Amino acid sequence: MKASHVSVPAWVTIGVVPVVNIAMALFLSGLIILLIGENPIDAVQLIFIGAFGYDEAIGYTLYYTTNFIFTGLAVAIAFHAMLFNIGGEGQAYIGGLGIGLAILAFDHTLPFWLMLPIMLSAGALFGAAWAFIPAWAQAYRGSHIVITTIMFNFIASALMVYLLVNVLVEPGNMSPETREFLPSGHLPFMHEVFAWFGIAITKSPLNISIFWALICCVLLWFYIWRTRWGYALRTVGHSERAAVYAGIRPQRVIVITMCISGALAGFVGINELAGVQHRLLLNFTAGYGFTGIAVSLMGRNHPLGIVLASLLFGILYQGGAELAFEMPKISREMVVTIQGLVILFSGALAYMSEPWVARAYTFVALGLTQQRAGEA
Amino acid sequence: MREFSSLIGVAALLVSVSSSNAADFKPAVVFDMGGKFDQSFNEGIFNGVEKFKKESGISYREFEVTNETQREQALRKMAQRGSDPIIGVGFAQAPALEIVAKEFPKQRFTLIDMVVDLPNVQSVVFKEHEGSFLVGMMAAMKSETGKVGFVGGMDIPLIRRFACGYEQGAKHANAKVEVIQNMTGNTPAAWNDPGRGSELAKGQFDRGVDVVFAAAGGTGSGVYQAAKDAGKFAIGVDSNQNHLHPGTMLTSMVKRVDVAAYNSFDTAHKGGWTPGIQVLGLAEGGVDYAMDEHNANLVSSKMRSAVDKAKADIIAGKLKVHDYMSDNSCSM
Structure with missing residues (x-):
């Protein structure tokens, strides 16, 4: 068998396999859409026009993308140490609490350029603190991190409701929300940034936090693959015993990794609260922490893959809403089904199509080499 | 950046087309997170607008939001399509509705369960x-x-x-x-x-x-x-x-949210829709206790x-x- 001599290059596993997976998911979604009596080609078109067709849509798509990058990165770094952080939702929630408290405390006195580092540190600190407790319990007491982080999601949500309903609520406000942040606590919207340069784009929730998300991607890539700590982290992920043998203390690595993970999740609050809502409110995390797991899986736990996967989920969120708007027969549950299929094929069944794609590649590659051999 | 400006042109065109059609009656409703089949609040609204649809034969546009930011997006989209009146369901839609109602002062909005004080907004609240x-x-x-x-x-x-x-x-x-x-x-x-x-x-x-x-x-x-x-x-x-x-x-x-929703569409259609605050308590029949044949011999x-x-x-x-x-x- 000569086939074993042809190695499958990285661009096939990283580039082609995900595209095949998404194509399968869309095909199955198309069948379902056909079943309820709508045209699947039109539906796919509506999703893409809805996500990219006009500048407001692009703004919304990228705004969702920003959240997914933060939570996707949070899951990814933990995954490299073989820690399954299901607590992104709670860490984002508590990170947002930190951001909200910081802004409420200082927006009267400090200007924006001083507020920005304070917000970022507060979000990172609170998110990290919320991840620290399960991390410590995992590292030193052996409590399983999946169970503890899930439970911490519930504790976070209970804590936030208590605080917002009883303590932080703006007096006289019907819904449990704090007062609106003063302008020094607002991140500039992209339409405002563009306006400084004299370019008019339509209002959308997209704000400058997307730049911070991209910076985080680069920083994380550098941390995991270019630093001593990242090396220790990957070693623990591959084999804890080997790490101990190499003089690495896995307990410390687990705690540090989870704290970074929690800090990244906490930045969702930067986009949502300082960027868009301009107040602290309930449920602003809206499931982004959980979707981050799928984003990270689909992005193969690599920052570049996560950016692409986040963009795909941004498209599905924004284009999906547009689809529900344009096709009355397609309810929001249908949209969730399509999103679920994409997650299923790109996340859970990610490796299902890999052997087929590899075989197809080998077949084509072999054919070409034989052809060339024949010509020569 | 050329793409952006041309896209704005397209968007503006769409808006102008939709407003030129505003003569026909095009009501719309934006349901909140529970969804229109929540057997409760949203479903009450749904029953009200369905009743209007059945009686008048006029269909309505609808959207069910799935996260916080979609509220403003959906309301604005309805307004851009020339929908009038537009019902916002639930107190949580108030901030979004306030922004959109200011942007589209010629269209009418009804907000249920919360107050927004604007000349083109009707607010319906209940004394639960x-x-x-x-x-x-x-x-x-x-x-x-x-x-x-x-x-x-x-x-x-x-x-x-x-x-x-x-x-x-x-x-x-x-x-x-x-x-x-x-x-x-x-x-x-x-x-x-x-x-x-x-x-x-x-x-x-x-x-x-x-x-x-x-x-x-x-x-x-x-x-x-x-x-x-x-x-x-x-x-x-x-x-x-x-x-x-x-x-x-x-x-x-x-809690008669269905009546509130029905009345908004019906009065906007036939005339008599007024902006302002409607507080529906016992006196107005907005809340009440229910008596029918199912509980007659329990009470x-x-x-x-x-x-x-x-x-x-x-x-x-x-x-x-x-x-x-x-x-x-x-x-x-």
Whole structure:
């Protein structure tokens, strides 16, 4: 068998396999859409026009993308140490609490350029603190991190409701929300940034936090693959015993990794609260922490893959809403089904199509080499 | 950047096309997170607009939001398509509706369950504490153990307003009554958790409760089932739920969001739609307790006359029901 001599290059596993997976998911979604009596080609078109067709849509798509990058990165770094952080939702929630408290405390006195580092540190600190407790319990007491982080999601949500309903609520406000942040606590919207340069784009929730998300991607890539700590982290992920043998203390690595993970999740609050809502409110995390797991899986736990996967989920969120708007027969549950299929094929069944794609590649590659051999 | 400006051109064109069609009647509704089939608040709105559709033959545009930011997006999109009037469902849509209503001053908006003060906005709010007061009285009079229960949905001020009114009503009927309260949860999942609702109700029955009021959306169905299984009484909420378990459902605290939604479309269509605040309490028929053939023999004439007297007193202003949301406390 000569086939074993042809190695499958990285661009096939990283580039082609995900595209095949998404194509399968869309095909199955198309069948379902056909079943309820709508045209699947039109539906796919509506999703893409809805996500990219006009500048407001692009703004919304990228705004969702920003959240997914933060939570996707949070899951990814933990995954490299073989820690399954299901607590992104709670860490984002508590990170947002930190951001909200910081802004409420200082927006009267400090200007924006001083507020920005304070917000970022507060979000990172609170998110990290919320991840620290399960991390410590995992590292030193052996409590399983999946169970503890899930439970911490519930504790976070209970804590936030208590605080917002009883303590932080703006007096006289019907819904449990704090007062609106003063302008020094607002991140500039992209339409405002563009306006400084004299370019008019339509209002959308997209704000400058997307730049911070991209910076985080680069920083994380550098941390995991270019630093001593990242090396220790990957070693623990591959084999804890080997790490101990190499003089690495896995307990410390687990705690540090989870704290970074929690800090990244906490930045969702930067986009949502300082960027868009301009107040602290309930449920602003809206499931982004959980979707981050799928984003990270689909992005193969690599920052570049996560950016692409986040963009795909941004498209599905924004284009999906547009689809529900344009096709009355397609309810929001249908949209969730399509999103679920994409997650299923790109996340859970990610490796299902890999052997087929590899075989197809080998077949084509072999054919070409034989052809060339024949010509020569 | 050329793409951007050309896209703006396209968008502007779309807007101008839609506003030139604004002559036809194109109503729209933006449902909130619960979804239009939540068996409760959103579904009440849905029933109201469906009734309008059936009577007039005019269909409406609709959207169900799935996260916070979609509210403003959906309302704006409706407005851009020239929809008029546009119903915003639920207090949480108020900030978004305020922004969009300012951008489209010529179109009419109706907001249900919250107030936005703009010349093109009609705000409809309800005095849930008044309706809860009446069913609280009824619960206390029906109870043989002197203990009545309350199961709330998500722990938010609005639900505490229900609980507070209920407690006042129960104490008004029987000063010695004990009111046991539970909230189902702290997340929106609490609106649709019948299993937990059932457990909470059973817990209250074990402590001696024999009438329970559920203000918990879809969670209520578990509460009612538990009451039926244990041979106790339950009180429904929002829509008339008496028919669910005849013999178990003592009454329902109805909140006529369906009427509010129907009226918005109907008056906008026929003329007579007015902006401003409508506060619908007992006097306006916005809230009430429900009587029909399903609960007729559960409610004695003595109970009815006492409740009707309190209702008349509240309408006349002789009896004041404290509103939890006026000071975020239920101290009486």
